[in-house]
Amino acid sequence: MRITVKYFGQISEITQKEEEVLEIYETSIAQLLDRIYSKYEKLKNKEFKIAQNRELVDMNTEINGSEIALLPPFAGG
Amino acid sequence: MNDKKPKNVFKSGPISFEFIGDSIYKHQTKTSIGAHNIFLGQVRADNIDGKTVSAIEYTAYEDMANQKFHEIRESAFEKFNLTCMHIYHSLGTVKAGEICLFVFVSSPRRKVVFEALEYIVEAIKANVPVFGKEIFEDNSHQWKVNS
Numbered sequence: 001m002r003i004t005v006k007y008f009g010q011i012s013e014i015t016q017k018e019e020e021v022l023e024i025y026e027t028s029i030a031q032l033l034d035r036i037y038s039k040y041e042k043l044k045n046k047e048f049k050i051a052q053n054r055e056l057v058d059m060n061t062e063i064n065g066s067e068i069a070l071l072p073p074f075a076g077g
Numbered sequence: 078m079n080d081k082k083p084k085n086v087f088k089s090g091p092i093s094f095e096f097i098g099d100s101i102y103k104h105q106t107k108t109s110i111g112a113h114n115i116f117l118g119q120v121r122a123d124n125i126d127g128k129t130v131s132a133i134e135y136t137a138y139e140d141m142a143n144q145k146f147h148e149i150r151e152s153a154f155e156k157f158n159l160t161c162m163h164i165y166h167s168l169g170t171v172k173a174g175e176i177c178l179f180v181f182v183s184s185p186r187r188k189v190v191f192e193a194l195e196y197i198v199e200a201i202k203a204n205v206p207v208f209g210k211e212i213f214e215d216n217s218h219q220w221k222v223n224s
Contacts, residue, residue: 006138008136008137008138008206008208009136009208009210009220010208010220051138051141051206054138054140054141054144055141069138069141069206071138071206072208072220073208073220073222073223074202074203074204074205074206074207074208074222074223075133075135075207075208075209075220075221075222075223076135076137076142076166076178076201076202076205076206076207076209076223077118077166077177077178077198077201077202077207077223
């Protein structure tokens with residue numbers, strides 16, 4: 001399955017990109033995150049939330065959306 | 078209300094005082110309103126380890142953020158007897174002293190607008206994916222976190 005992973009704020013400083021398309025076999029968010037960590041090791045020290053198709057999800061969530069986003073702490077307002 | 082599509086809440090750069098004044102002025106025709114309440118978020122020149130914040134550069138996960146703003150709007154209309162509500166948030170660079178968030182609620186009665194405004198502003202701070210890069214005077218930066 002092909003998904004788009006989006007990176008924001010300080011997360012995108014580490015990945016050096018705002019998004020990328022990944023061909024994945026992983027079925028859960030946790031598994032996908034392992035793969036992302038192996039690519040960008042420094043992310044392990046960062047705090048972030050994960051959204052799937054623009055809704056926050058937890059680690060055990062199954063991947064069924066086409067857009068996953070890594071969201072660092074919010075700073076609106 | 079639920080069939081309404083999310084509006085675009087974002088404005089490029091600071092929110093001007095002309096825009097804020099004009100928004101208030103436009104409500105003169107809505108004479109069922111007896112009380113307005115306004116929140117203005119202003120960029121603070123925080124001093125951190127001897128360095129002063131000169132601006133915040135805002136970015137957002139815009140699609141999700143507009144959806145969240147929409148949900149906050151809908152739930153505020155459900156909870157409170159509001160006549161109208163407007164929310165604007167900046168994207169891009171906003172200098173210290175300039176306005177980055179404008180929330181405007183109106184109702185026939187005052188008590189409602191006090192409660193509603195606090196509810197909306199807190200929900201924005203907690204739930205909307207907006208990110209802020211605090212730029213110091215020496216051009217170094219750090220990432221803002223809502224407390």
